[in-house]
Amino acid sequence: MSAIALEGIEKSFGATRVLGGVDLDIRAGEFLTLVGPSGCGKSTLLRILAGLEAPDRGRVLIGGAEVTGLRAAARNLAMVFQSYALYPHLTVAENMMTPLKLRDLPRAARLPVLGPLLARDRYRALRAEVDRTARILKIEPLLDRKPGQLSGGQRQRAALGRAMVRNPVAFLMDEPLSNLDAALRVHMRAELSELHRRLGTTFVYVTHDQAEALTMSDRMAVMQDGAILQTGAPEEVYADPDSLDVARFVGSPAINILPGRIDGTGGLGALGTALGRFRTTDAQKVAIGLRPEHLSLAPAGASGFEGAVRHRENLGADVFLHVDVEGIDRPVVLRTTPTETRDLAIGAAVGIDADARAALVFDETGRRLRFEAAELVRIA
Amino acid sequence: MADVGQAAFRNAAPRAVDGASSGGFRFSTREAIKHAVLILGALIVLLPFYVMVSYSFKAPHEIMQNTGGFFGAQELFRDDFCIKLGNAEEDCMVRPLNYNYTTAFEKAPLIRYLANGVIVTVSIFLIQVLVALPCAYALAKLRFWGREAVFGLVLFCLLIPVHAIALPLYIMLAQLGLTNSYAALIIPWTISVFGIFLMRQFFMTVPDDLIDAARMDGMSEYSIVWNVMLPTAIPALLAFGIFSVVAHWNDYFWPRIVITGNRDLFTPPLGLREFKGDADGDNFGPMMATACIIVTPLIVAFLLAQRRFIEGITLSGMK
Ligand SMILES: Nc1ncnc2c1ncn2[C@@H]1O[C@H](COP(=O)(O)OP(=O)(O)OP(=O)(O)O)[C@@H](O)[C@H]1O
Numbered sequence A: 001m002s003a004i005a006l007e008g009i010e011k012s013f014g015a016t017r018v019l020g021g022v023d024l025d026i027r028a029g030e031f032l033t034l035v036g037p038s039g040c041g042k043s044t045l046l047r048i049l050a051g052l053e054a055p056d057r058g059r060v061l062i063g064g065a066e067v068t069g070l071r072a073a074a075r076n077l078a079m080v081f082q083s084y085a086l087y088p089h090l091t092v093a094e095n096m097m098t099p100l101k102l103r104d105l106p107r108a109a110r111l112p113v114l115g116p117l118l119a120r121d122r123y124r125a126l127r128a129e130v131d132r133t134a135r136i137l138k139i140e141p142l143l144d145r146k147p148g149q150l151s152g153g154q155r156q157r158a159a160l161g162r163a164m165v166r167n168p169v170a171f172l173m174d175e176p177l178s179n180l181d182a183a184l185r186v187h188m189r190a191e192l193s194e195l196h197r198r199l200g201t202t203f204v205y206v207t208h209d210q211a212e213a214l215t216m217s218d219r220m221a222v223m224q225d226g227a228i229l230q231t232g233a234p235e236e237v238y239a240d241p242d243s244l245d246v247a248r249f250v251g252s253p254a255i256n257i258l259p260g261r262i263d264g265t266g267g268l269g270a271l272g273t274a275l276g277r278f279r280t281t282d283a284q285k286v287a288i289g290l291r292p293e294h295l296s297l298a299p300a301g302a303s304g305f306e307g308a309v310r311h312r313e314n315l316g317a318d319v320f321l322h323v324d325v326e327g328i329d330r331p332v333v334l335r336t337t338p339t340e341t342r343d344l345a346i347g348a349a350v351g352i353d354a355d356a357r358a359a360l361v362f363d364e365t366g367r368r369l370r371f372e373a374a375e376l377v378r379i380a
Numbered sequence B: 001m002a003d004v005g006q007a008a009f010r011n012a013a014p015r016a017v018d019g020a021s022s023g024g025f026r027f028s029t030r031e032a033i034k035h036a037v038l039i040l041g042a043l044i045v046l047l048p049f050y051v052m053v054s055y056s057f058k059a060p061h062e063i064m065q066n067t068g069g070f071f072g073a074q075e076l077f078r079d080d081f082c083i084k085l086g087n088a089e090e091d092c093m094v095r096p097l098n099y100n101y102t103t104a105f106e107k108a109p110l111i112r113y114l115a116n117g118v119i120v121t122v123s124i125f126l127i128q129v130l131v132a133l134p135c136a137y138a139l140a141k142l143r144f145w146g147r148e149a150v151f152g153l154v155l156f157c158l159l160i161p162v163h164a165i166a167l168p169l170y171i172m173l174a175q176l177g178l179t180n181s182y183a184a185l186i187i188p189w190t191i192s193v194f195g196i197f198l199m200r201q202f203f204m205t206v207p208d209d210l211i212d213a214a215r216m217d218g219m220s221e222y223s224i225v226w227n228v229m230l231p232t233a234i235p236a237l238l239a240f241g242i243f244s245v246v247a248h249w250n251d252y253f254w255p256r257i258v259i260t261g262n263r264d265l266f267t268p269p270l271g272l273r274e275f276k277g278d279a280d281g282d283n284f285g286p287m288m289a290t291a292c293i294i295v296t297p298l299i300v301a302f303l304l305a306q307r308r309f310i311e312g313i314t315l316s317g318m319k
């Protein structure tokens, strides 16, 4: 069942078209990540889903019911903002209680000073709710502090708490981790994943960081220029991208793109090296994508490509070797082990072997050319 | 005052250390000239205040002959008005300080004037806030057709001096039969374009996310204005409050125009006139005592709100 559906969403700001007919189905209880480069319209899409922005065309459905014209509060969604957006004049507990008060209390009981006296029992119930959520997030000691007295990570938790208290249909998060330092960000990734498992609620998570998308999500939707390029499980998007743009965006270090061509007999070659044979005989220029882990070091002068070592990026367990290869603008990056590369000096000539079965082939327009694996036989 | 002293001390401390390392205090002509000019300016500004306070302490003959220093001799003197009323001379001997301040309260219903001043300035400020906050919120945070044009009009209105439109305003109020009423004192000032402008500039610094979060929580737009924007804007509001209250507490021009007969509606500055041009000449002592009483509430309020006031002026929004 799809918990949330976006159908043909279009949005322009003035003359700039930000979203051009986006369709997206979000399943109940899944962790879906919207990922894409800066300015591609992720936040706009999320805000349309939240009801903070109205689409020019298209429909938003939650649980099968159309909510396109409904105001944000009536959709029962909770949002966590990049800047946390806690009310600066209220304590953490009051911040968390605000959405509950607005949802559950009649107007009279929300009056300052008088309200808590009139509806003492109800306030106590709300406070219990807040305490329960605070216990889950381990922010009980912070409840009486104001946002200004919290660290970034604590504020982040408080914002999560404010979103969690009212048991929303889904959590919408717009780059909630991007204001944290690197170590805390990695830690919070794990914590958010665990929170998602524990709550079982739908999460829609926006980020421009493909690593977050790969590590946290059940499914990811890759966006570019106001359109969704591909939706799928992270492994699937990584290993089997539909287009050159997706292949380029997902994965770090980025995929290597080699210029190549398919000749009249179906032979696939790059940089003068034959990589395999296709059954097709349409001669055409292609782009060949090879991820760093599909390239390996070979003795200079043997088969494959040759180049000169430009940079050695040591990550401890892995060493990424950047190699200048003639005919390609950017250095080719390959993953090696520290032992293999210990004696390599910068500038040394090396050979590169490619696992041609893992090569991703794209036509000139960037569309993926799919062939059955058996057809691509390594002959080099 | 203590704050100012401390700040000066803090600023001076590092320089003193510098001086010590290079062998004692170093005289800087530039600094000296700067301070001399500032001190001169301060003296010029303070002189009328000095005279006002001093006169409020002195006996009439001391004021006329310019004797007695700051406090006056505080010798008993004969109150001629009291004699005129037919009292014995020994009953009419008074101390100047006592005489000035009691006369200020007796001769004119000063308490009543002060109360009027409070009623008028507080009403004006509250209604100004009631109008300015929603306007400023809309101009800063809502997208609607013609917003820039409306803001342009606000800026334009900032340029119109009140005196230029005083006559039409007076005629309108007169035709509505509102002259000689609190309404006449209050209504013309309830829409403050300066307030709208100042608050808009402050609201521009409030992050949009905060407003969106409030919307997600279920607040209406009005609720956002009063429950989210107002609390974050307290420093700016305080600054505006001081501008507004000072301007209308001290205003002589407008009350003089619309309050023509009814002394019960006099504001404190109008009260000062009571001491002017009596049969027995100007009575400066009680007049200056009245002036002192009138300015005291403002000075006390400013001292209390000083720090927040400066925060508001610098418009250092929320972090
Ligand atoms: N209120 C607005 N008025 C005009 N243009 C806007 C508005 N909001 C967004 N845009 C434009 O829409 C485009 C998409 O913006 P959006 O905020 O959705 O990007 P994003 O994918 O979230 O980027 P980022 O990762 O940097 O947050 C941008 O080019 C932006 O300039």
Ligand SMILES: [Mg+2]
Pocket (backbone or CB within 6 Å): A042, A043, A044, A174
């Ligand atoms: Mg964004």
